[in-house]
């Protein structure tokens with residue numbers, strides 16, 4: 267019997283690579299060297315949505331460049347990503363004011379300080 271799951275995975279990978287044509291990195295880079303200068307080589311995937319209802323769950327796919335892919339394997343760097351406004355921030359463990367438990371490399375936020383700021387602006391209007 268053919269392993270359909272595996273086939274599916276290979277197909278997804280092929281599709282992912284096809285879609286990467288011309289995409290630039292979706293994660294934060296410096297102002298001097300913005301994300302647009304960094305072609306994406308892969309996708310960072312995260313399941314989103316209602317965890318009790320698997321059908322409704324969406325997959326978030328963020329194009330990432332080589333540099334970011336490497337940083338994700340570097341235990342000195344933590345990525346914070348807001349799934350609402352798609353803003354991201356890199357935090358260096360050694361320079362961080364808070365201490366982050368080891369092993370956690372990516373923090374997915376439903377809402378971030380930037381989102382909260384926008385919400386406040388709307389309230390003031």
Ligand SMILES: [Zn+2]
Pocket residue numbers: 291292293294295301304330331332333334335
């Ligand atoms: Zn990048």
Ligand SMILES: [Zn+2]
Pocket residue numbers: 348349350351352353376377378379380381382
């Ligand atoms: Zn946000």
